[in-house]
Each structure stands twice: as C-alpha cells, then as structure tokens.
Amino acid sequence: MDYLKYYVSILMQVATLAGLYLGGDFVWLGVATLPLLAVLDSLLPLDLATRKMNNKSLANLPVWIATLLSPAMYLMLAWSVTQHDYNGWMWLGAVLSVGWMSVLPMVPASHELYHMRSPLARFVGHYAQVCYLDCTRDIGHVVGHHINVGSVKDTDTAPRGMSFWAFAPRSVLRSTIECQQTESDALEKRGQGRWSIHHRLWKAILAQLVFQTVLHLIGGWQANAISLCAMVLARFWIEVFNYFQHYGQVRVIGSTIEKRHVWNHLAPLSRWTTFEITNHADHHLNSYQPYYALKPHVEAIR
Numbered sequence: 001m002d003y004l005k006y007y008v009s010i011l012m013q014v015a016t017l018a019g020l021y022l023g024g025d026f027v028w029l030g031v032a033t034l035p036l037l038a039v040l041d042s043l044l045p046l047d048l049a050t051r052k053m054n055n056k057s058l059a060n061l062p063v064w065i066a067t068l069l070s071p072a073m074y075l076m077l078a079w080s081v082t083q084h085d086y087n088g089w090m091w092l093g094a095v096l097s098v099g100w101m102s103v104l105p106m107v108p109a110s111h112e113l114y115h116m117r118s119p120l121a122r123f124v125g126h127y128a129q130v131c132y133l134d135c136t137r138d139i140g141h142v143v144g145h146h147i148n149v150g151s152v153k154d155t156d157t158a159p160r161g162m163s164f165w166a167f168a169p170r171s172v173l174r175s176t177i178e179c180q181q182t183e184s185d186a187l188e189k190r191g192q193g194r195w196s197i198h199h200r201l202w203k204a205i206l207a208q209l210v211f212q213t214v215l216h217l218i219g220g221w222q223a224n225a226i227s228l229c230a231m232v233l234a235r236f237w238i239e240v241f242n243y244f245q246h247y248g249q250v251r252v253i254g255s256t257i258e259k260r261h262v263w264n265h266l267a268p269l270s271r272w273t274t275f276e277i278t279n280h281a282d283h284h285l286n287s288y289q290p291y292y293a294l295k296p297h298v299e300a301i302r
Helices: 008-022 024-043 056-083 088-103 106-114 119-132 137-148 164-189 200-246 268-273 280-285
Strands: none
Touching (some): 008 056, 024 088, 024 268, 056 088, 088 106, 088 119, 088 200, 106 137, 106 200, 119 137, 164 200
C-alpha cells in the first residue's frame, strides 16, 4: 500500500496531460489540483507513519516516472497549441497548470534523483530542471543549502519579517549566483578555468536551447512563448516552497544541523505528492537517505 501512495502525483500529471490533449477549459485541470490538495490536506489527519518499502526498484519507479513526465508535459503543451485555438483564458490555464506541474511533482522527483549516488540518476535529475530554466539549481541545493541551511548564508532561508514577495526574486538571484560561483570554485580547484567549457552553466544553456528547439519544431514560436511563461512561473513558484519550508529559521554558521532548523509538514498528501520532501527534518539530517526511508520526526517543528 505504501508504494501506491506515491502515484498520486503521477495521476495529477496524467490529468494535466489529458487536459492539454483535450484543450478548452480542460487545460485548467492541472492547476485545479492545487486547491483540491490544499483542502483535502487540511481535513485529513497527519500522516506520522514510517514507510515499509523494502524494494528499492519499486520505490524509485514513481520518482523516475514523475521526473520524465515533466518534460513530456511541455511536449504535449507544444502540440496542444497547434491543435487548439488558444485564447487568453486557455493560455492562462495552460501556463498555470504546466507551471504548477513543473513544481509539483517535478521538483521533489528530480530532487530525489540528484541526491542519489547513481551517475544516471544525477544526470536525469540535473537536466530535468529545464522545466524551470535552471539546470544548475542542484549545485546550490546540495553544496550550499544543505551546508548553510537556517543560516544567513543560506539562499533558501527567508529571514524573519521578510515577505514572500521580497524573498522570491532575492532568492532566485542569490541562488543562481551561488550555483555559478560554486561551480567555478570547483573547476579552479581542479586546475581548470573558472569559466571553462567544462562549467555546467554552458551545458545548462545548451540543454535549454535544445529543449526549446524541440518545442519550436513541434509548435512554433507560440509553443516557445507559452512554455517559457510556464517555466518562469515555475522558477518563482519553487521559492514559495522554500519560503514555507525555511522561513525564519536561525542557525549559527558552522553549528550542527538539528531538527529544529527546518519546518516539517506531515499532512498525508503533502508527503505523498512530494516524495517526502516535506518530511524535512530527517532529510536534512541525512541528505543521502532515500525518500522512503525518512522518518517523520513528530517532535520537529511544524
């Protein structure tokens, strides 16, 4: 039964794909899952159970499916604009739906992959991030965020008193700069140029150009325009999660990371649709622990 819970997010993706295929008001199906999840999660009791999932392959299957369906969503979007007469209402619905799916479940699914030790999983996790225009975001997350969480150096932690509207653009800018600087520092330590051809920024740009070219071949400039709107929206929408996962936490730089340095969200649908990324405390205590092995610490702040 535990294995099946993590297919909820895939059902959301399938509904979104179906909406794009059908066109019309159906393009709103994807983003309609947001208020539905919010209402149901607020009504359901907390899910405080530890998962009993011993088959690694079965446990990872929905992660791979959710990650790969995310760029497929953009391919369907590109096809959809050639098949339906998109008006402003459909544009808005499609952008919101695909943007939302690029956050949930794409972000936690790709996050799970690039935290794995498998080179293939990391590669797919890295480049699935074309869905929100940032194939280097994992650098700042793994190397920066997991070391600096809760401190003033953490780009994902909003200081107390800062609104989301102030935090989001600040976080996007700071995290992007941090990722490039971290990559440059790593190259320099290996005796290579800070902005050499080996820098992941150039690979990220190439990946985005290839993806946009494919979308253009399917749906022309309209496909590029609508997909870029969804991607930009997703990039800022991600910061909503960072804001609520880390707001106001305070940790002295270099001190031990403890359960109290992140917020836990243990509502059932939050856990199932995000591959336990909201089971936050245990993830930060052991970032290489797979999602299905994380323990919901009820004593952590939430």
